[in-house]
Each structure stands twice: as structure tokens, then as C-alpha cells.
Amino acid sequence: MHLSSDEVVFWQRGFVTINLTLVTTWGLMLLMVGAAAWGTRHLKTGLHPARWQCALEIIVSGINTQIEQVGLPQPARYIGFIGTLFLFIALANFGIVLPYYQAPTGSLSTTVALALAVFIAVPAFSISQMGLRHYLKTYVQPTFIMLPFNLITDASRTLALAVRLFGNIMSGGLIVAILLSIAPLFFPVLMSLLGLLTGMVQAYIFAILATVYIAAAVTKTPADQPAPTAE
Amino acid sequence: MDSITTIAMISIIMAGFTTSIGIITPALSEGKAVAAAMSALAQQPDASSTITRTLFVGLAMIESTAIYCFVVSMILIFANPFWNHVIAAHK
Numbered sequence: 001m002h003l004s005s006d007e008v009v010f011w012q013r014g015f016v017t018i019n020l021t022l023v024t025t026w027g028l029m030l031l032m033v034g035a036a037a038w039g040t041r042h043l044k045t046g047l048h049p050a051r052w053q054c055a056l057e058i059i060v061s062g063i064n065t066q067i068e069q070v071g072l073p074q075p076a077r078y079i080g081f082i083g084t085l086f087l088f089i090a091l092a093n094f095g096i097v098l099p100y101y102q103a104p105t106g107s108l109s110t111t112v113a114l115a116l117a118v119f120i121a122v123p124a125f126s127i128s129q130m131g132l133r134h135y136l137k138t139y140v141q142p143t144f145i146m147l148p149f150n151l152i153t154d155a156s157r158t159l160a161l162a163v164r165l166f167g168n169i170m171s172g173g174l175i176v177a178i179l180l181s182i183a184p185l186f187f188p189v190l191m192s193l194l195g196l197l198t199g200m201v202q203a204y205i206f207a208i209l210a211t212v213y214i215a216a217a218v219t220k221t222p223a224d225q226p227a228p229t230a231e
Numbered sequence: 232m233d234s235i236t237t238i239a240m241i242s243i244i245m246a247g248f249t250t251s252i253g254i255i256t257p258a259l260s261e262g263k264a265v266a267a268a269m270s271a272l273a274q275q276p277d278a279s280s281t282i283t284r285t286l287f288v289g290l291a292m293i294e295s296t297a298i299y300c301f302v303v304s305m306i307l308i309f310a311n312p313f314w315n316h317v318i319a320a321h322k
Contacts, residue, residue, distance in 0.1 A: 163295065163302060168298060171301055201287070
């Protein structure tokens with residue numbers, strides 16, 4: 001029994017390691033890119049678009065609505081990042097319906113990478129929206145005493161994002177593996193269904209937390225300046 | 232008792248305690264949060280999407296404390312650093 005898919009190593013030279021997590025991640029990425037390219041080949045504007053186009057439009061507009069409701073008025077700017085996060089995590093967690101599949105989100109390296117992406121994206125969006133000086137100013141609000149606490153907030157929420165996703169998916173896989181060895185007929189199936197639900201909820205939560213952090217960073221204004229008007 | 236037995240015993244006992252104690256408070260607080268969200272939904276059904284989203288985000292925050300406890304107990308059982316050290320010293 002493997003605690004994480006990092007332990008299944010296919011190829012190793014020096015510090016470069018190709019393990020199951022990497023292979024699964026790249027497989028998922030190829031699948032998503034291929035499906036998106038195939039689905040958007042013949043886009044139509046008429047009344048009867050293809051089924052694929054309908055499905056993609058539902059997904060895109062649904063994510064757009066969610067981003068808008070959190071408080072980002074221009075979702076088109078953020079959907080590339082947030083939508084990708086959501087779709088990747090959701091697909092990675094959904095894959096547990098396949099036999100011999102180990103979710104790459106059940107490995108701490110993948111989830112730390114995703115959390116670091118959020119950690120970098122939040123200041124990137126904030127700086128591109130408001131400028132570097134304005135962004136740095138938000139760290140010393142309301143007084144400069146809060147500077148270390150604001151820094152701790154950034155670090156701890158990145159850690160929390162990574163450990164939450166890892167813990168949920170890893171525990172789901174572990175519980176199914178343990179149950180398979182003691183009650184191998186019906187009960188593991190039920191726990192897999194619960195794992196599917198948890199996986200979808202975790203994908204939603206990861207994406208919505210990233211959106212909330214970005215929205216907080218983009219709309220946060222120092223006390224001595226008026227709030228930026230919606231463009 | 233040799234040191235491997237002691238470390239194994241204490242690790243397993245502490246893993247059980249970590250999980251059980253660490254799950255009590257998140258369970259209570261999640262129950263409180265859901266109850267508050269339910270009464271808010273009953274009073275203002277129009278704001279259901281906002282309440283539900285905030286509830287999910289808050290539940291995720293609460294739940295992560297339980298997940299931390301779970302991860303710590305998993306480390307105690309499967310990746311105990313003291314255990315690995317003692318086993319490596321015995322070889």
C-alpha cells in the first residue's frame with residue numbers, strides 16, 4: 001500500500017524523478033488540452049451549436065457567474081487561472097472511478113504546486129490591477145505593526161490550501177485501500193462514492209478560496225484612498 | 232521494552248488521541264456553522280447563493296483543522312521520523 005503516488009517511481013537520474021504523480025498529471029493535462037482543442041474546432045454562433053460547444057459554454061459561463069458573485073466584476077480576466085484550477089482538480093479527483101488510478105492531488109507535491117500558483121497569482125493580479133506601490137501599501141494597513149501578521153496570513157493560507165486538498169484526497173484513497181483489505185465487496189464502493197463527492201467539493205473550495213483571495217487583494221484599498229471605481 | 236516497541240506504542244496511542252480529540256471541536260463547530268446557515272437560509276431564501284458559498288468556505292476553514300490532525304496522525308503511523316531513525320540505527 002502506497003501512502004502517495006510519489007512512491008511509484010518509473011525513472012530516476014540524479015534529482016530528476018519521473019513518478020506516477022507526474023505521469024498522471026501530464027496525462028490529465030493532455031486529456032484536457034486535447035478535449036478543449038477537439039471541442040472548439042468548429043465553433044458556431046447559430047441557434048444549434050454542437051453538443052460539445054454547449055457543454056463547454058455551460059462550464060465557462062457557470063465559472064464566470066461564480067467568479068462574478070464572489071466580487072470580481074470582470075471574470076474574463078481571471079477565468080483562465082481559476083477555471084483551470086477548478087477543472088484540473090475536479091478531473092483529477094473524478095478519475096478515481098477508473099481502476100488502478102491514483103489521484104495526483106493525493107500527493108503533497110502536486111497540492112503544494114497548486115497552492116504556490118495561487119500564492120503567486122494573488123499579488124500578480126493585484127499588481128496588474130492597482131500597481132506595485134498600492135499593493136505593497138496594503139501590507140501595512142491599518143498600521144505598520146500589522147506587517148508581520150499580513151505576511152503570516154499569506155504563508156499560512158498557502159499552507160492551508162495545500163494541506164487541505166492533500167489531506168482530503170489522501171485520506172479518501174487510504175480509507176478505500178484499507179477497507180478493500182478488510183471488507184472487499186460493497187463498503188469500499190460506498191466510500192469511493194463519498195470520495196467522489198469530497199473530491200468535487202474540494203475542487204470547488206480550492207477554486208472559490210483562490211477567487212476569494214484574489215478578490216480580497218484586488219479590491220482592498222488603503223484607508224487614505226477612495227475605493228477604485230468599477231471599470 | 233526496547234526503543235522500537237516504545238516508539239511504536241506511543242505513536243499508535245497518540246495517533247488515536249490526535250484523531251479523536253482533534254475531530255471533536257471541528258465537528259461541533261461545523262454543526263454550529265451549518266445550523267446558523269440553515270436559520271439564515273430560512274430567514275432569507277433570496278440570499279441562498281451567498282450564504283451557501285460563505286458556508287462552504289467557512290466549513291473548509293473549519294475542516295482543515297481536522298485535516299491537520301489527520302495528517303499528523305498519518306505521519307505518526309506511516310512516516311514517523313523517530314521510528315525511521317531507530318530502525319536505521321538498528322540495521
